[in-house]
Amino acid sequence: MMFLLLIFEFNKLLMKKLFTLIFSLFAISGFAAEPAAEGGKFDPGQMITHHIGDEHSWEFAHGATLHLPVILYGKNGLDIFSSKNFYDEHGNLKPYNGYVKEHSHIYYANEAGEPVVETNAEGKEHHAGPLDFSITKNVASLFLSVALLLIIFFTIAGRYKANAGKAPKGIQSFFEPIIIFIRDEVAKPNIGPKYERYVPYLLTIFFFIWFNNMLGLMPGGANLTGNIAVTLVLAVFTLLVTLFSSNKAYWAHIFKTPGVPVALLPIMIPIELVGILTKPFSLMVRLFANITAGHIIILSLFSLIFIFENIAIGPVSVAFAIFMNFLELFVALLQAYVFTLLTAMYFGGATEEHDHVEDMGFGGNVKDHH
Amino acid sequence: MELVTPGIGLIFWQTVTFIIVLFLLSKFAWKPIMASLRQREDSIESALRMADQAKLEMQALKADNEKLLQEARIERDRILREASEAGTAIIEQAKARANEEGTRMVANARQAIENEKKAALTEVKNTAATLSIEIAERILKHELANPQAQQALVNAYIKEVNLN
Numbered sequence: 268m269m270f271l272l273l274i275f276e277f278n279k280l281l282m283k284k285l286f287t288l289i290f291s292l293f294a295i296s297g298f299a300a301e302p303a304a305e306g307g308k309f310d311p312g313q314m315i316t317h318h319i320g321d322e323h324s325w326e327f328a329h330g331a332t333l334h335l336p337v338i339l340y341g342k343n344g345l346d347i348f349s350s351k352n353f354y355d356e357h358g359n360l361k362p363y364n365g366y367v368k369e370h371s372h373i374y375y376a377n378e379a380g381e382p383v384v385e386t387n388a389e390g391k392e393h394h395a396g397p398l399d400f401s402i403t404k405n406v407a408s409l410f411l412s413v414a415l416l417l418i419i420f421f422t423i424a425g426r427y428k429a430n431a432g433k434a435p436k437g438i439q440s441f442f443e444p445i446i447i448f449i450r451d452e453v454a455k456p457n458i459g460p461k462y463e464r465y466v467p468y469l470l471t472i473f474f475f476i477w478f479n480n481m482l483g484l485m486p487g488g489a490n491l492t493g494n495i496a497v498t499l500v501l502a503v504f505t506l507l508v509t510l511f512s513s514n515k516a517y518w519a520h521i522f523k524t525p526g527v528p529v530a531l532l533p534i535m536i537p538i539e540l541v542g543i544l545t546k547p548f549s550l551m552v553r554l555f556a557n558i559t560a561g562h563i564i565i566l567s568l569f570s571l572i573f574i575f576e577n578i579a580i581g582p583v584s585v586a587f588a589i590f591m592n593f594l595e596l597f598v599a600l601l602q603a604y605v606f607t608l609l610t611a612m613y614f615g616g617a618t619e620e621h622d623h624v625e626d627m628g629f630g631g632n633v634k635d636h637h
Numbered sequence: 638m639e640l641v642t643p644g645i646g647l648i649f650w651q652t653v654t655f656i657i658v659l660f661l662l663s664k665f666a667w668k669p670i671m672a673s674l675r676q677r678e679d680s681i682e683s684a685l686r687m688a689d690q691a692k693l694e695m696q697a698l699k700a701d702n703e704k705l706l707q708e709a710r711i712e713r714d715r716i717l718r719e720a721s722e723a724g725t726a727i728i729e730q731a732k733a734r735a736n737e738e739g740t741r742m743v744a745n746a747r748q749a750i751e752n753e754k755k756a757a758l759t760e761v762k763n764t765a766a767t768l769s770i771e772i773a774e775r776i777l778k779h780e781l782a783n784p785q786a787q788q789a790l791v792n793a794y795i796k797e798v799n800l801n
Binding site (some may be wrong): 313314319320321338374398399400401402403405406407410413416417420421423424427428431432443446447450463466467468470471475494495496499500501555559 | 639640642643644646647648649650651652654655657658659661662663665666667668669670671673674676677680686709
């Protein structure tokens with residue numbers, strides 16, 4: 268538990284630093300705005316948002332862009348075309364086939380090539396667009412990571428068959444301690460006797476997050492695990508598995524918390540019910556915030572060079588960015604571990620057999636496990 | 638707000654892909670890997686257990702051997718002791734018998750010597766008696782060779798008879 272607390276403290280520290288950095292950045296960009304006005308103002312905020320967000324094409328380096336397929340479903344039915352169609356020969360954005368792309372979002376276009384504006388029920392105006400199922404940079408990165416996962420672990424599984432009963436070799440011996448660690452140190456102590464059912468899920472989620480965290484740190488990589496949609500889905504999976512494997516004791520703990528007087532139950536039940544959702548919610552936010560924060564810090568450090576427009580700041584900024592990159596390599600592993608560990612703990616809470624069921628609601632001599 | 642608004646596209650792809658990868662990895666990677674790991678751990682464990690058992694058996698065997706050796710040693714000591722006792726007894730017996738025999742032989746010899754002595758003494762007596770008679774005869778013959786001596790003797794006898 269100490270270790271976890273340390274992580275949370277660390278996260279807090281990181282977030283605090285991040286905010287001060289961002290605020291100082293905005294302040295500095297305010298200063299820098301005037302002299303740089305004629306040469307095209309550098310906006311670090313926009314650059315960073317652009318980098319950590321999603322795109323319809325994958326720019327590995329300036330000029331080396333992979334145009335990814337756009338898949339839209341809306342009032343025109345299903346539309347599939349290349350995102351290249353949104354660009355003219357000079358690389359400027361243009362409307363295509365009744366759609367217009369703006370800030371990496373695709374909207375319906377009107378006659379003038381502008382996004383159609385709709386007013387929602389609350390009277391707020393917003394751009395109207397189709398449902399976007401495009402293979403974006405993040406989705407492409409997701410497929411890449413999945414391909415990597417499948418290739419690596421199928422190879423390892425093959426090795427286990429090939430030299431059964433022998434000592435592991437090569438890639439097999441690199442991943443075996445990690446697999447055993449997840450099984451023996453994460454699943455076994457936190458879930459209890461029924462841990463074996465959950466090991467495949469924990470292994471998948473651990474390696475999925477770790478691989479994607481690492482891929483996100485590659486130059487030109489996508490910020491997949493720093494995307495709230497991805498962490499949302501992972502957290503929902505954990506929630507669903509928790510709920511489907513929950514036993515009587517788990518629900519008894521929620522609706523009839525042991526040791527709590529009956530008069531307090533009307534307060535306790537809603538709290539416990541919200542608690543079911545806050546656990547995966549914290550999983551979602553923790554992973555998203557940590558990975559995004561890392562990306563923002565590194566990009567901010569690089570932005571310093573362009574903000575100061577001074578060669579002296581270069582080495583300092585690069586040194587800090589390198590340090591942050593190493594830290595992020597560690598955070599990539601750590602966050603994968605934390606997500607997996609907490610998932611295992613939630614599973615453990617859902618499958619735990621309470622041996623004091625008969626004492627429930629009487630308090631006093633109740634030994635609480637938590 | 639943009640950053641914390643999940644996009645429907647990524648949710649869709651992430652869900653589909655994650656389900657597929659979870660299924661594929663569970664079925665074709667984790668299952669065989671976990672099975673092999675378990676199998677290897679079991680085999681290591683059983684090997685260790687067997688080694689332990691062998692060690693125990695060895696110890697038992699060694700203890701048995703030790704016991705046998707100890708018994709053999711005791712047996713040997715016993716036999717040696719018995720043999721030495723028997724030897725001593727035989728010697729004692731032989732000595733006693735020899736003593737007895739010796740005593741008996743000495744007694745016999747003494748008896749024989751006594752008998753011989755008696756016989757010899759008897760013979761010496763007889764011989765002495767015969768010699769005395771012969772000497773006496775010769776003396777008499779010599780003494781009584783003249784008739785005067787004979788007369789004197791007869792007179793002496795007659796005198797003696799008269800006395801009686």
